Amino acid sequence: MEAAQAWHYFIMSIVSIKLLAMVAVGTLAGIYIGAIPGLSVTMAVSILISFTFSWEINPALALMIGIWTGGVYGGSRSSILLNIPGAPAAVATGFDGYPLAKLGLAGHAIGLSTTASVIGGVIGVIALAFAAPIISEYSLKFAPRDYFLLAIMGILLVGSLSGESLAKGVFAGALGVLLSMVGMDNFTGQGRFTFGSVGLMSGIHFVAIMIGLFGVSEALVQLHDISLKAIKQDVSRIFPSWRLLFKHMYLIIKCSFIGVGIGALPGAGGDIAALLAYGHARRSVKKPMRPFGKGAYEGLIAPETANNACIGGAYIPMLTLGIPGDAVTAVIIGALYIHGLKPGPMLMIDTPHLFWFSVGCMLLANVFLLIFGLTGVRIFAKMVEIRKGLLLPIIIIISTVGSYAINNSIYDVYWMLGFGIFGYILKMYGFQVGPVILGVILGPLMEDNYRRAMIDQHNNILGFLSQLVVNPLSLVLTLGIVITIVGQTQFWSWMKRKVWKSKKEGI
Amino acid sequence: MRKMKKMLLMIVGLFIVSLFSFVQAQDFPTKDLSGIIMWGAGGATDNVVRALTPMVEPHLGKQIVLQNKPGATGAVSTQWVVNQPSDGYTLLYGAENPQLYRVLDISPLDYKDFYPVNITARGVGLIACNVNAPWKTLKDLFDDAKKNPGNIKMGSTGPGGLPYVVGAMMKATHGLTFNAIPFPGEGPGMTAMLGGHVQWMTVGLTAGREHVRAGRIRPLALVADEPVPGLEDIPLIISAYPEYKKYLPWGPFYGVWVKRDTPEPAKKKLVDAFQKGVKDPKFQAFIKDFGAVPMNLYGDGADKFLKHWQSVSCWLLEDAGATKVSPDKFGIPKP
């Protein structure tokens, strides 16, 4: 395609007031949809499908892209302020974001997460614009065993999230995996841990678990010092200093690549990207400004960058192959069908404008994200200053409605409240809830792909293991895991000491 | 005094309104309907429903408020709708899955408990393979599978799904077995086929057709007994192997149901509205793009189709050893 033509499509959304407005409205709405737990971008976009049925494709798409960009970012708001991830992709944001709010730095944290999101988002768009064909070919290379290795890599994060005791972290992580297995096994149709109930056949929705374990349990912990005054939030400075940004630019860029890469994989989405990026930050940043888990800026930057970079990544298989990269792209593909387009590898040949038009809209959405994300922060931050006696019941009601909204099911409400109480007990006795949710998110990825790889090798354990090192891509992932494990345990320092000692003795 | 007057006015107003609605009670519907979708947002069922509903609403004169209640391959939704009153205000938007609930021991319900308002469309399966696979025709694949039983990697979507059932047909007619690797849906399975992680798969036309057009997968046969417009150059499975005729037409289907004991006038009104909605040229264009075959069946015609579908699928699953309860127990006849 000629550059002039591409440029024309690219600026389409910027020069048309209508399209510009669509992206703006979408982004703003997305931020709030994302911030409210239980309301998801997937839901919003699918409602829009009927709503925009009679529209042209361009404004409909502009609106959807705006909502998506805003929604992925919006999840961080509630994560930081209330410790309730508004969306699964914001789970990792809360690990260090919520402690920052507790220190009275909610405004600062939101400013930083906005900036990180926008930078990540823009890098994602750039990757989409210039490397889409290469990235989509690479994403096809991932076999089930590679997804399995990816899940293992993510689950290793349990090591850094377990708090006081590794054994407790392992228990919590395994508990999460167990929860993810409840329901019908989609390999065989066999019910597992269902005790014959149709309600349990569909499993326990992980968003219900997430809202309960994070939001409600934290509300119960807060009851202990209910009379204490809420911390005063410092809202004097929202935009992070340039120095801080530049200092972490390397981390931001690395995490953007993680986001784009994971986003482009059809079997993994923003939640997994954010967790892997968080894990990467914990391992690679040796001297964070505050300890991880206690409000480290690095721990906030990494997942926020990655989950927004994921958007560009997820768009790649969707536009080039017609394959959804995550739940949102699945709905957008549906929208494309309904608007008379044919998603698939021919999409960009049949409707050439779509590619650069999408790129333009996404870039624009990121600009609006920066504007909307940095305004109104003061009001948000002040929200947490509301008296606890008022705030906590309201949090619980929002959590209730939010968990009902996931599947329109009252069972999810019961689960959510049940996990709230259970999570409270776990927290009181030194268990962290982070590993539980890690297990819930990564469990299916790990189990399903392990089983696929096993079936592939006719259930031969040796065949399975050799697959992990024979294929170059798998080998790289396996090595990554080995290095992580070695680096995380005392083994490495013990080796170093020993080698050093023997050298000395040799002299 | 003024307060009294206001109150009186309100009471009179309320009375008039209620009278009005009483008169209207003859004409179903008097309030918005609720549409329960048994699969989640973004699935094929969801796509068809969300395209169809705006076409139907004008003919009903009321809105249909759509809700996704996914879970247990749709059993959560069927259970929910059964628990609602039989007044025709709760529609079940569904796919083929309930017809297998009894033999898979998921739920005692299936479409015998529902009245088919409209079976809108059905999908057609396309047997396709990775472009690097050695097979040029379906016969090549079958010959190879005979030589290497259980070794050729086939993409699947779990028991009862399209690839699984087509695999079961091959087992029943030719005794072929494959190494079936299950994926959570057609998209991931297709991805694995593109990447060569599985060698062949039966995919829906919706997704498959575009990849065929781009030359990224090689079509071997259509699982259909009559040609699909626009795809005449792909051979039908029955032209090579006529013995598959007894299973066809077979494929996923999408439609709308209400409870069996809904009053006749409501059923009639719904059937009419959906007939008109489906015939809307805009929706027909969508169905064509979507790669589905329009059906627009209701009532007895639809029931006949449903029974045939159920008997074919249940017995294929039974023969493949995937059922938990034999279809015999429920009196489902052999095809």
Place this chain on the structure above:
Amino acid sequence: MEDKIIQRPGERILLWFLLAFSIFVLIQALRIPHLENLSSSGAFPIFIALILIGSSLRILWKNRSRYNALNLGEEVRLARPFALPGVVVGYAAILLLYIVLTSPLHFLPSSYLFLVGSFLFLKGATLKKSFPIAALTLAVIYVLFQTIFKVILW
């Protein structure tokens, strides 16, 4: 010596309970039919159940001296003020009541009662203010979810 030990009264009880739960999980996992090979439905559940049992045993063993610092009677007595102070027990009771009543009473009435009750119990607002604040909260939620997002609340 004794005062150095960070003791969370009740932890031992919780862990024994978690161990029992893990064993129950293992039994359930073993009962999943068709355990023929390493990719069966039951393989991964058994593996996870073993990890659960292993890690809970490990915690119990590692902290055995710490746990033994209290006898069971003392532990039960101390656990209540530590993990379940009056306000938490009271509020958990309100929550449970809400869980039980929300389906039969429907969303708006049950949530209204819950909000007003919570505000009063947690001293978040006076009796007079509780009613309008609860009504306002529910109005916002109702408009947002039911009207805009078409989530038909129960």
